[in-house]
Amino acid sequence: MLKTEIRPYQLKHVQKALRYPGFGFFGEQRSGKTLPSLAVGDQRKPDILVIVCPLKAIKVWRKQIKEHLQIDWKCTIYTVHYEAFSRSKQDRARWRRYYRKWRDQGKTVFTIVDEAHRIK
16 A cells, blocks of 8 residues: 555556556656556555666665555565676576566566666
8 A cells, every 4th residue: 555645647657557567657857756666566466576776776765665655465575786687697597587486386576677778
């Protein structure tokens, strides 16, 4: 459940995103993309939430989750920086195994990629 009231323009983004299995919020910096991302996660109630972000943003994401989201379902959260997620073939293979294992266990996974333009 969201602890923070979402703004009307953010709600429109959430409603549109919920119509698709994958989506992207491509607004300017500081335009309020974090809360709608968490709102979509809250609506989908995944078993696993993976947030891929720059190293300096890990603490910020953890703080934002505590501030804006009351997790009222069983959910495991992974906050991972880009390098750990995609630094080498071994890293990519490890995460593919995680995703396969979760899928085989019937778990739903919601992945948020912050500043996706930085991933090569």
